[in-house]
Amino acid sequence: MEGYCAIACLGLADGRDAGDITGAWLVWYDPAGNNGNGDAAWSHDLADAARFADREWAELYAAVPANRPRRLDGKPNRPITMLNLMIVPVRPGELPSIPPASESVSPEPQPEPLSDAEFHAKLDQMVATAEARRGAERPASSPPPPRPPTSEQESDPDKPDLSRPGALTESLRAMGVM
Numbered sequence: 001m002e003g004y005c006a007i008a009c010l011g012l013a014d015g016r017d018a019g020d021i022t023g024a025w026l027v028w029y030d031p032a033g034n035n036g037n038g039d040a041a042w043s044h045d046l047a048d049a050a051r052f053a054d055r056e057w058a059e060l061y062a063a064v065p066a067n068r069p070r071r072l073d074g075k076p077n078r079p080i081t082m083l084n085l086m087i088v089p090v091r092p093g094e095l096p097s098i099p100p101a102s103e104s105v106s107p108e109p110q111p112e113p114l115s116d117a118e119f120h121a122k123l124d125q126m127v128a129t130a131e132a133r134r135g136a137e138r139p140a141s142s143p144p145p146p147r148p149p150t151s152e153q154e155s156d157p158d159k160p161d162l163s164r165p166g167a168l169t170e171s172l173r174a175m176g177v178m
Contacts, residue, residue, distance in 0.1 A: 003089055005057055006049040009042060010084040018083060025049035029060060031079055036068020038079025051090055 033039025
């Protein structure tokens with residue numbers, strides 16, 4: 001049985017605030033709307049939130065508008081991907097809800113931030129460990145030295161000798177190119 005979901009906007013994909021739609025629920029979305037830049041309606045009222053079948057949302061999220069299939073950088077245009085979205089599972093007839101922060105954060109205590117001196121000491125230790133590993137590795141075999149040029153030119157009767165000055169021009173004239 002396929003599940004259902006509602007979509008909440010957490011901000012822009014680059015982490016910035018998305019203005020009025022930050023924290024709002026998606027009501028409808030048209031990838032081809034707004035001249036291929038995507039058009040959507042958002043609401044802070046949970047009752048207005050659209051419920052999508054999981055597959056329906058996946059198709060809508062990946063949709064590329066026919067009226068503007070490529071971005072300026074040449075990649076496929078998927079307008080909704082400019083937003084950082086939270087997909088919230090919902091059961092039929094239920095209102096969506098964003099889990100409280102305590103559920104979404106790791107329950108393990110976070111370490112205290114390092115002081116500058118502690119950070120530099122840890123960094124020095126990592127560099128020393130990496131250098132020790134590098135020294136313990138077998139040295140890679142070096143490529144063979146280049147062959148010295150041969151004094152004898154391999155002569156091919158079908159190829160002109162282009163080593164002397166002006167030979168290339170003469171050859172091109174003889175071929176009728178110049």
